[in-house]
Amino acid sequence: MTTANEHPVVPPGLDSVSVVLAGSGGAGVMTAGNMLLEAAAHAGYYALMTRSSGPQIRGGEAAALIRIATRPVECMEDRFHVLAAVDWENVQRFDAEIPLGPSSLVLGDPDQGEPPAAFLRSGPRRAALPLKRIARSIPDARPNMVLLGALASLVGLPEASVGHAVGKSLGKRPASLGPSLAAVAAGRAAAADIQARHGLAPPPARAGARWLVTGNEAAGYGAIKGGVRFVAAYPITPATELLEWMAPALAEVGGTLVQAEDELASINMTIGGSYGGVPALTATSGPGLSLMIEALGLAVAAEVPLVVVDVMRVGPSTGIPTKSEQGDLNIAVHGLHGDAPHLVLAPNSVADCLRTTQWAVQLAEALQAPAIVLSDQFLGQARSVVDRPADTPALAGRDVAATAVPGYRRYALTDSGVSPMAIPGSAGNAYTADGLEHNERGNPSSQATDHVAQLDKRLRKLESFDYGDAWADLEGDATADAVVVTFGSCTGPVREALERAKADGLRARLVSLRLLSPLPASRLEAALAGAQRILVVEQNHSGQLHRHLRAECDLPGHVTSLRRAGALQFQPGEIHRHLIDWSRA
Amino acid sequence: MNETAVALAPAGYKSEVKPVWCPGCGDFGVVNALSKAFAKLALRPEDIAVVSGIGCSSRIPAYMSSYGFHGVHGRALAAGTGLKIARPDLTVVVTGGDGDGYSIGGNHFLHACRRNVDMTYVVMDNRVYGMTKGQPSPTTEPDWDSKLSPDGTGLREFQPMVIALASGANFVARGFTGDPNGLAEILVEAMRHPGFSFVEVLSPCVTFRPEQKEWKKLVQEDAFTPTADAKEAAGRLMHDTGFDLGVLYAGGRAPYAPRGPRAERPVEELERRFVL
Incomplete structure (x- = not known):
């Protein structure tokens, strides 16, 4: 009999392995998936996890899609090596998201029925483990932990790393720890006889610090690094987690988050906070961005810096809230009425959500203009093991007017187009920020000369800036x-x-x-x-x-x-x- | 509140910008009353922000010497809320009209009342959209004839004070622009009172509602007896003529404040949440 640590790995091992854990609501596949991700991270691998679930608000079938690799990975592979399910109830819903091939392994509990035909079309190899019966043989154990042990074994993750991940997850529920570890060990032992293994090559040496982070979290941290201390929030999938991450994080660094009554309020609150001199942000998705467009024009005209992170989802209208699409580029670039120059940026990886959001804040502040950051559901909700992103240089912040500037003109026609902004509280510089066209002093004007001069100014500051x-x-x-x-x-x-x-x-x-x-x-x-x-x-x-x-x-x-x-x-x-x-x- | 020892005459709170309003517009009275109130409170102009949306009355920020914010239609309360939460040191006065506040901005009115941020909301109610030249607003009488709604809307009037009280505003009062001194006193109380203070101001539109010139004969000064009991205030509103003036309600609810533990730690400490 082989012991748990001695599973043969086909040399030289794979530099990338992709697995899916699936099952019905309450089967605990997300818990197990997160543990597998943590175990891979602990073992020294890079990894990426996305999650898919049915339309149910709570519970319902779910799938954790995980790629583990010897180098940083930013997307899923063409095919999954292993599809492992606690049960098959409604799991066929994920058919299109889980491409398999002849060398893939479909692993299930024979007591839970046959895998859906959709997963067998490509002729994958199959294996069966009586997950539920194994779990029943251990007091208080659950089938998802048996499956975790089996999967970890099949991809060659060390037992100690899995134990670490389970311990980290169940740290607050010590009563569950023993049964869970026993179930993991039983799963590992039960998988010993499965021939279709997809063992990983040894992990790379650790060159520096690594993070386990989602794009939404990285964007939130980037925003704070960029200086954001005020956030107005209205929940919307898939941006909510960004706001939820920022709520306690801001409170730790002297900032504030307020929940607004709708997106019209959240964007206008953001403008109000930034007008008050506090770098400000809101996050939303397509439907919310649509509602915010009028106020973004106000921020352009009144020259109020702010950042909107649009975590794009499938549109138009409500679309598919839980899936990714890059369909908001048009509205982000062209959605505003009038000639309304502003910034549109896009992060290009989970880790880059930090840098790009930070840069967006810096640019918005330096240029006194709104910036839209086009993240998306994939980047926002993917959880990934990444090298700690390099620190990026600070930019000159908002050009704030000195106190009591003689003849202060808020919208002075400077060469750069950027004019010093007085912050409420600053004596002698009081002005009215206005969405009405205005002259250099900020007083409303319907004169064509003022209109053209201010249009030129607002365009010049964006076009003459060295990015x-x-x-x-x-x-x-x-x-x-x-x-x-x-x-x-x-x-x-x-x-x-x-x-x-x-x-x-x-x-x-x-x-x-x-x-x-x-x-x-x-x-x-x-x-x-x-x-x-x-x-x-x-x-x-x-x-x-x-x-x-x-x-x-x-x-x-x-x-x-x-x-x-x-x-x-x-x-x-x-x-x-x-x-x-x-x-x- | 930023009451300081500066001695500024009311005129010192007005800007040099000439109002676009029609001669005789009630809104001039609000500029006067606000100026008197700021002077009475000895506020420094730079510590005040007057925030508005769109409409005749929403032009008011440019006519004050304080900081001003003239935003988009209906969203003044949201902008003011963001400003006050981000900058609690400022005195924030949100201004606007009945269309801006009760129609396009109605949802924000409800939530500003219940959020109870420490600011004052002054609605200049003339029961008409004036800037777009005479359409019925939520407070217009149901049978008021107009081009857009011939023979009237047939809709009952919105009840701002009832809504404000029911939604949780901490201070509810009514003033009249024909009595700028009385209005100034109400505004002083409103600004001094913690939390969200709502002041309905009867502000006649002499151009599109010339019959409102008669309001000066209808108003009842000091008709309300201020109470901290919301039930009593609600009962009083059941026999409000619509022209009863004064402070109806001054409640004791704690103003909005961020909840939970707060700190000023270095930003880099947040990284610990990610580090493996």
């Missing part, structure tokens, strides 16, 4: 004649597709845009110089990024749009296939 190198991530071979341009959560699968294409001999550059508006056209054109072929990759139905690029700059060479609506994330494989076909075209 530095952060506007995009430029990767790959800078002399290659093929370029992929993308943004946001498409960047992960594009990066991975380009790595595979490189192995096929395709030389290519990557431009992942972080600053979408104002689009730094001259920098982008420089990055695209010499390109013969450009592929624009985005996750929406109408090619919003493609159109935006076409409108804002001259794209060289042959330009192709690879776009697909949301709900299902791009896989590296489909982009890779496109790259290869496209390179042969």
Whole structure:
């Protein structure tokens, strides 16, 4: 008999393994999934977990999709190595999200019936473990912990790491710890005879600190690092966790979060707080952003800095609240009435949610303009093991007027377009911030000359600003004649597709845009110089990024749009296939 | 509250900007009364923010020498709430009209009352949309004829003081622009009272509702006897003529304050939540 620690791992082991834990409501698959993620992190691996659940408010079938790897990972793989289920009730709902292949393993409890036919179409290998019966043999144990032990064994995670993860999770419920650990050990032992193993290669050496974080949490922390101390919040999926993370975090650093009665209130409260001199933010998703648009125009006109994080979900209307799509680019860039220059940015990984949100706050403050950060459901809710993001330099903050400036003009026509902002409480500088067009003093004006002068000022401050190198991530071979341009959560699968294409001999550059508006056209054109072929990759139905690029700059060479609506994330494989076909075209 | 020893005459709280209002507009009386109230409270202009939405009366911030914020239609209370919570040291006065506050901004009115942030809301009620030239507002009589609603809306009037009291406003009063001194006294009390203070101001529109010139004959000064008992105040409103003036209710509810433990720790300590 083999002991639990001696499962043979097929050398040299995989550098990336993807597994799914699924089951009906109350089966505890999310708990087990989180533990597997923690165990992988403890063992020294990088990892990424997304979750999927049915439409039920509480309970209902659920799936934890987990990728464990020897290097940082930013997307799911094309196929899952293991689909493991506590039971199969309604799990077929996740069919499209769980692609399997002939080498995949479908693992279930034979007492819970057969796996849905949808999961067997690709001819995966199968294994059966009587999870419930094993759990019953241990007092107070549960089948999800048996499955956790089995899965950890199948992917080669050390017992000590699983024990650590279970202990961390159940620290407040010590009575559950013993039975859970016993169940994990029993699952590990029971899995010993399963032949279809997907063992991981040894973990990489730890070079520095690592975090376990979601994009929503990273964005919240980035906001606070950028200086945000006032948040007005209205709950909306999938942005709620960002606000929930910030509520106690702000209280620890002297900031405040207030729950608003609706998004109209949250954006206007945000404007009020920032007008008062406190860097301010709100977070929402598409429906909320739609409601906030009028007030964003006010922030443009009155030159009030603020940040709106839009954690994009499938639209239009209520759409699919729990799934990701990059469909809000148009409204973010073009949704405001009048000529209303403002900032639109997009993080391109879970970790980058920190940097980009921090940068958005810095830019909004420096330029006295609203900034929209286009995160999305995938980035926001994916929980990932990442290297601690590097610290980014501080920018000059808000240009605050000195006390009692003689003849103070709030909207003075400066060369940079940025005019010193008086903060209430500052003597001698009182002015009225106004959504009405105004003159330099801030007094309402319906004169064409004032209107044009203030329009020019508000555009000038955004267009003359030096955004530095952060506007995009430029990767790959800078002399290659093929370029992929993308943004946001498409960047992960594009990066991975380009790595595979490189192995096929395709030389290519990557431009992942972080600053979408104002689009730094001259920098982008420089990055695209010499390109013969450009592929624009985005996750929406109408090619919003493609159109935006076409409108804002001259794209060289042959330009192709690879776009697909949301709900299902791009896989590296489909982009890779496109790259290869496209390179042969 | 920022009562200080500065001695500024009421005129010192007015700006040089000439109002767009029609001659005889009631809203001039609010500028006068607010100025008197600020002077009485010896507030420094830079410590006051007058916040508004859209409409004739919402033009008022530009006419004061304090800080001002003239936002979008209906959202003045939200902007004022954000400002006051972010900057509790300021005296925040939110101003506007009946259309701005009770129609497009109605939801914020309810929630401002129940949130009870320490600020004062002054609604200049003329029972008409004046800036758009004469449409019925929520407080307009049901049979008031207009181009947009011929023969009237047929809808009963919104009851601002009833709603304010029921929604939890901590101070509820009514003033009249024809009596700027009496109004100033009410505003002083409103600003001094902790929590959300609601002041309904009867402010005639001489252009679209010229019959409102008669309001000066209808108002009853000091008709309300202030009470801290919400039930008593509610009972009194059951026989309100709509022209009864004075402080109806001055409650004892604690103003809005952030809850839970608070600290001023270094930002970097938040990273501990992520570190493996």
